Structure formats: structure tokens, C-alpha cells
Amino acid sequence: MQSGAIRPLNNMLPRNLFNAEHEAFRETVRKFYAKEVVPNIEKYEQQQHVDRELWNKAGTMGLLCATMPEAYGGSGVDRLYSMILIEEQAYAMDSSTGFSLHSDIVANYINNFGNEAQKHYWLTRMASGETVTAIAMTEPGTGSDLQAVRTTAVLEGDDYIINGCKIFITNGYLCDMAIVVCKTGDSEKGSANLSLIIVEADRVGFSKGKPLNKIGMKGQDTCELFFDHVRVPKENLLGLEGMGFMMLMKELAWERMLVAIICQAGAEAALAHTVQYTKERKAFGKTVSSFQNTRFKLAELRTEIDFCRAYLDRCMQLQLEESLGIDAAAAAKYKISEMFSKVVDECLQLHGGYGYMLEYPIARAYLDNRANRIYAGTNEIMKELISRSL
Numbered sequence: 441m442q443s444g445a446i447r448p449l450n451n452m453l454p455r456n457l458f459n460a461e462h463e464a465f466r467e468t469v470r471k472f473y474a475k476e477v478v479p480n481i482e483k484y485e486q487q488q489h490v491d492r493e494l495w496n497k498a499g500t501m502g503l504l505c506a507t508m509p510e511a512y513g514g515s516g517v518d519r520l521y522s523m524i525l526i527e528e529q530a531y532a533m534d535s536s537t538g539f540s541l542h543s544d545i546v547a548n549y550i551n552n553f554g555n556e557a558q559k560h561y562w563l564t565r566m567a568s569g570e571t572v573t574a575i576a577m578t579e580p581g582t583g584s585d586l587q588a589v590r591t592t593a594v595l596e597g598d599d600y601i602i603n604g605c606k607i608f609i610t611n612g613y614l615c616d617m618a619i620v621v622c623k624t625g626d627s628e629k630g631s632a633n634l635s636l637i638i639v640e641a642d643r644v645g646f647s648k649g650k651p652l653n654k655i656g657m658k659g660q661d662t663c664e665l666f667f668d669h670v671r672v673p674k675e676n677l678l679g680l681e682g683m684g685f686m687m688l689m690k691e692l693a694w695e696r697m698l699v700a701i702i703c704q705a706g707a708e709a710a711l712a713h714t715v716q717y718t719k720e721r722k723a724f725g726k727t728v729s730s731f732q733n734t735r736f737k738l739a740e741l742r743t744e745i746d747f748c749r750a751y752l753d754r755c756m757q758l759q760l761e762e763s764l765g766i767d768a769a770a771a772a773k774y775k776i777s778e779m780f781s782k783v784v785d786e787c788l789q790l791h792g793g794y795g796y797m798l799e800y801p802i803a804r805a806y807l808d809n810r811a812n813r814i815y816a817g818t819n820e821i822m823k824e825l826i827s828r829s830l
Contacts, residue, residue, distance in 0.1 A: 446531060446801075448708040449715060453746040457520055457753055465506075465517075466524045472501055473532040484536040484659030488651035489613050492572075498539060499569025505543045508551055512559050513567030518760055519544075519694075523701055530705030533713075533801045535808040536659030538611040540698050542566060545691060546573040549619055549636065553679035553687050558638070562617065574615040576606040576639075576665050577688070586621065586688060587631045591667060593622035595674065600624070600637060602645075602670040608815070612663040613651050616641050620667070621688070624681050634684035638676040645670040656807030692817065693766050696773035697759060699816045703773075703780040704752050706805060707745050710780075713801050714738070714787040721792075734790060741783050748776045767829035774822035777812040784809050 458466070476497055477490075484490050498504050506521045508514025515521070522544050529537060543566070550562050565571035582588040591604025602622060612618070617640050625633030639646060649664035679687055715738060718729035728734050755772050758764040784806050788795035795802050813819045 446533075446709055446712045446716070448531070448705075449712050449742070452708065452742070453749050455749070455753055457756060458524070462520055462524060465521055466528060468501065469503060469525055469528040470531075472498065472503060473528055473534060477529075477534050477537060478532050481534060481536060481659060488653075488658060489661035490536050490538075490659065492614055494537070495569040495572050495614075497569070498537075499567060504539060504569055505547045505563060505567040507544070508547055508563050508567060512551070512563035513565075514547075514563065520756065520760070522698075523756060526698060526701045527705040530702050531709050533706075533709055533805055534659075535657040535804075538661060540702075541575065541610050542573050544698060545695055546575050546619055548691055548694070549575070549678060549687060552690070553636070553683075557675075558678070562638070571616045572611055572614045574609050574611040574618040574665075576609050576612070576618045576620045578606060578608050580605065580607050586634065586685065589621055589623055589634060591620065591622050593620075593624045593635060593637055595624070596671075598674055599671045600674055600676070602637065602639065602667040602672065604667050606665040608652070609663060609665050611661050612665050613648055613661045615648075618665060619678060620665075621684055624684075631685035633682055634688070635681045636678040636684045636687055637672060638678055639667070639670060639672055643670050643672060654811075656804075656810055689766075693764060693769040694759070695816045696769045696822070697755060697764070699812055700752055700755070700769075700772035700776040703776045703809070703812050704745070704748055706809060707741075707748070707776075707780045707783040710784045710787045710802060710805050711738070711741055711745060713805075714790050717794075717800075717802075718790055721794075723792075728790065728792075737786055737790060741786055744779055745783065748779050752776060765829070767826050770817075770822040770825040773816060774819045774826070777809075777819060780809055780812060 476494060502515060503525060505513060506515045506517050507519055510516045526540050547563060547566055550559055566573055577586060579589060593600040593602045617638060620637050620639050622635055622637055623633050624635040645668040647666045652662045654662060718734050719727055721728045752772055755764055755768055788802050788806050791800060791802050794800050797803055
């Protein structure tokens with residue numbers, strides 16, 4: 441029983457976010473995952489990254505950087521299109537494609553803070569799939585503490601000289617360009633001297649480690665990046681020098697919403713798979729779904745999923761109105777990733793021994809899910825952010 445796309449249960453909480461155009465886009469995304477991704481998941485997991493050509497196919501179908509302005513290669517649509525793309529990835533039970541980081545994080549930095557030349561050059565290439573991108577924040581020993589970044593960019597004439605290393609970088613192995621978080625001034629100033637610099641992958645001194653061997657999300661391209669006296673022109677600075685921390689904070693709320701969205705859809709997919717399995721599997725002469733314990737467990741999970749869906753969709757409405765608070769986004773990431781962990785654990789239990797076999801979707805979901813409580817800021821950091829608003 442291989443992983444494959446599944447629809448959420450029909451009787452889940454009704455939604456009113458999407459119009460006919462959104463649903464047409466959803467159908468396009470669904471077909472893309474069914475044709476191009478699902479049949480290759482095992483291959484991607486073995487090689488620890490997707491095929492490079494997949495990015496070009498996604499670009500051709502308009503699945504990359506859709507929310508970017510049409511002048512820069514995007515479709516100029518709202519972030520509900522991003523939500524749909526992430527949901528369909530989760531319904532396909534795919535953790536390999538790094539499209540959302542490319543389209544909804546890196547692209548936003550360039551669109552919000554880049555100059556016209558940077559936007560025209562990079563966003564058009566990103567939208568077509570010609571260029572794959574990454575954001576290089578985390579370093580060995582820094583974790584969620586961006587102020588502790590040690591990678592430096594020293595101005596020498598008309599160039600920055602970059603030295604340092606980054607770890608756990610999504611899309612790092614295939615990336616053609618990375619936005620690198622660097623210190624560009626006095627190391628004693630903490631966040632006041634962080635800057636974002638565009639670094640092309642073919643720069644001398646820029647090297648990549650092998651894809652990291654993770655316990656889950658094995659098909660997702662994740663690696664270390666190394667910078668040994670990498671020389672880039674000062675025109676590669678994104679925004680203003682010393683404004684990096686401010687720029688990062690502006691986009692981190694949306695990044696946490698992306699995690700919440702994939703966790704919500706992942707929980708819905710896990711429940712749908714489990715309901716299907718328990719209706720087919722028999723024990724003691726009866727279907728597993730006929731036992732009261734199974735029915736009560738599924739009812740409990742369905743209720744938790746519905747409550748989280750209501751909160752998440754409300755957060756998306758606020759996001760579209762540009763009024764979503766940092767604390768609300770943190771709460772969504774924290775609560776929904778915790779909920780997904782509970783759901784996938786309980787669903788695996790209902791599969792019995794088969795739930796421990798990787799050919800069953802629930803086993804892969806169990807492994808892939810765990811990182812959601814860590815990246816985009818650990819859930820402990822989310823609690824800290826929420827507590828500051830009290």
C-alpha cells in the first residue's frame with residue numbers, strides 16, 4: 441500500500457475561503473502531484489532530493505511564485521493559492537518538494553526588499569523554475585537564535601567577502617542561489633548588524649555538503665552550505681545593511697503559517713487514510729472500525745482537527761487582510777503541529793503492526809511530521825512569542 445493522494449473526509453468542517461478560480465487551481469495542483477510527484481516519492485527518498493527537472497515542470501504549470509506580481513513572472517494572486525499548493529502536497533503525503541520555501545519565503549524577501557533589478561532578474565527565473573533558491577539562516581550551534589549568527593560578510597572595496605557555514609538548509613543541495621544571513625558589522629551589536637545577501641551557487645568558495653540523512657522527510661533536499669572567502673558584489677545586498685533581522689521577522693510569521701497549513705492538511709490526510717484502513721481491516725471477525733475504541737478515537741481526532749481548521753482558516757483571513765499578529769501565527773504553528781503529532785500517533789496505533797511498515801502512508805507521515813515542531817522556530821520559541829503578548 442503505497443503513499444498516494446487522498447481527499448479529506450467529506451463530513452469535515454465546511455470551509456468558505458475559496459472561490460471557483462481557487463478550486464480550478466487546486467485541480468491543477470492535484471493532477472501535478474498525482475502525475476509528477478507521487479509515483480516518484482520512493483525514488484526521491486532514495487536519492488534524498490527531487491529531480492531537478494521537477495522544478496522546471498512546476499514552473500511551466502504556474503505552480504511557482506504564483507503570488508508574485510505578473511511583471512516579475514508570477515500570477516499576482518492571493519496567498520490562498522499558496523495554501524492550496526501546500527494542502528495538496530500534504531494530501532499527496534509528499535514531504536519532498538520544497539516549493540513553498542522557494543515561492544513563499546525566498547520570493548517574498550526579494551519582492552518586499554529587493555530593488556527593481558533584483559526583482560526582475562531573480563523572480564522571473566524563480567517563477568519559471570530556471571532558478572532554485574534557498575534561505576540560509578541556521579548555523580551549527582545557533583538553532584533558533586538568529587542573533588548568534590557567526591557567518592560574516594566584510595566589505596572589501598566593491599565586494600563582500602563571506603565566510604561561515606549554514607546547516608539544515610532546505611533546497612540547499614539543488615539551489616542555484618541562496619539568500620544568506622550574515623553579520624556585516626560589529627559582532628557586539630547582536631541583531632543590529634545582520635544583513636541578507638544574495639549568493640549565487642557558482643561563486644568561487646561556495647560549496648555544498650551531501651544531503652543530510654534525516655529520520656524523516658528523506659526526499660526533501662536538505663544540506664549544509666559552506667562559504668570560504670566567497671566574493672560577491674555589494675549590489676547583491678538585499679535591502680539595507682543591518683536591516684536583516686527586521687526583514688526576517690517580517691516574513692517569519694508567514695513561514696510559521698506555512699508549517700501550520702501543512703500540519704493541518706497532513707492531519708486531515710492521516711485521518712482519512714486511517715478511516716479507510718479501519719473500514720477494510722478485520723480483527724476477531726469484525727472490521728476494526730466497528731469497535732467502540734476505534735470509533736471513539738476517530739471521533740476525538742476528527743473533533744480536534746475541525747477545531748484547528750476553524751482557527752487556521754480564520755488566521756488565513758487575517759493574513760489576507762494583512763492583520764495577522766505574530767502571536768496568532770505562533771499559536772497556529774504551535775497548536776496545529778502538536779495536534780498533528782497526536783493525530784498521526786493515534787492513527788498509526790489504529791493500524792496496528794502494519795502502521796510500522798513504511799509501505800503504509802501512515803508510517804511515512806509519522807516520521808515526516810516530527811520536524812514540524814522544530815523548524816520555523818521550535819514550539820518552545822512559539823510559546824515564548826505567545827507569552828509576550830499576554
